[in-house]
Amino acid sequence: MGYFLLAIFIGLLELLLIFRTRSMFSRPPFLTIGTMAILLTLLFIHMINCNAPLILRYYVITIFTVDSVLLVILLCYLLYVYYFLRHAKIQESDYLLVLGTNTFTKRVSPVLQDRLDMTIAAYHRLGDYPMIIVSGGRNFRPPLIEDNLMKDYLVEHGIPTSKILLENRSTNTIQKLEYSSILLKEDWNGENVPRVTIITSEFHIPRTMRYLKNLGILVSYLPARTMPVFKWPAMFREFTVIVWYYRYTIMSLMFIILVLFLSVLE
Incomplete structure (x- = not known):
């Protein structure tokens, strides 16, 4: 029962990220990054628990893969922006x-x-x-x-x-x-x-x-x-555009990582 309650909590966090990410980017994106980090930690703990039902582990691994790739892209984008500011x-x-x-x-x-x-x-x-x-x-x-x-x-x-x-x-x-x-x-x-x-x-x-x-x-x-009040929402828009621009590469990468995780699970 505890596994399913944790899975429900993880699903609610995922919905929060999907529907509230733009509003969270109205300020510095640390809230979004922090929420994703917490979610990924919970997912990882849940994923390595061998006692969870198989279908539940498939569900957790899929979310973990998608969120991990998106978080890495977001962090790379932020570092890229600050690199140009620092070396301008x-x-x-x-x-x-x-x-x-x-x-x-x-x-x-x-x-x-x-x-x-x-x-x-x-x-x-x-x-x-x-x-x-x-x-x-x-x-x-x-x-x-x-x-x-x-x-x-x-x-x-x-x-x-x-x-x-x-x-x-x-x-x-x-x-x-x-x-x-x-x-x-x-x-x-x-x-x-x-x-x-x-x-x-x-x-x-x-x-x-x-x-x-x-x-x-x-x-x-x-x-x-x-100005920060205009920068953070614009950065979210640019991030989504970048994800869309590289969508086929990103989906291929997610698929490869997912297959690797599932092969280990088997």
Whole structure:
């Protein structure tokens, strides 16, 4: 009877993680990570108990496998983000490419403002030399176009209009990168390959790097620090996108681990 009560408790914890993870990410994700760690500990204790019914052990092993893989991915993502923050530095560049983000009003959002402020700081640190590409097309509301909002903000803060290039056809991150690369090639007149620094939020860099790898573009990155109230929910969204992007690899990995556990059980 005790085995089944523990299994029910584990199932309730699992449901909590599934339905409340997003709300728990409205603050630092330590609550989510701690809950997963407790759940995995209970699962492991339950899993190594040879006296539990076989079907119950199958159930526990499956949950343990799925949660373990997701927790490792989450921790790797968090470490990756903090690695870029720790090693962030402004490098010599011919172009600063600042990526837009969803805007629902006629004012620059706090997340976008952080990116633009970092762009302004980098521009002045580099002797007012680089061209700035602001990338962002139409938003969910047709009257709002990200690149115009971004350009106006930069001009208001002392950036000459002649130093700003507009990319306004994109609707998502990969399109921002693709269309910006086309705009860059059309503008560049130098003999060597232009030096490009991409400026975006720290939570957005891992996914941006993956897209650029597919496009075959080599650049440097400059993360913009985001206010915590906006950063944690955004990190959860980015984590789910990464899981979805690698879903087939992750499912294959889970299947292999599950088969190994079950083979030991047999």
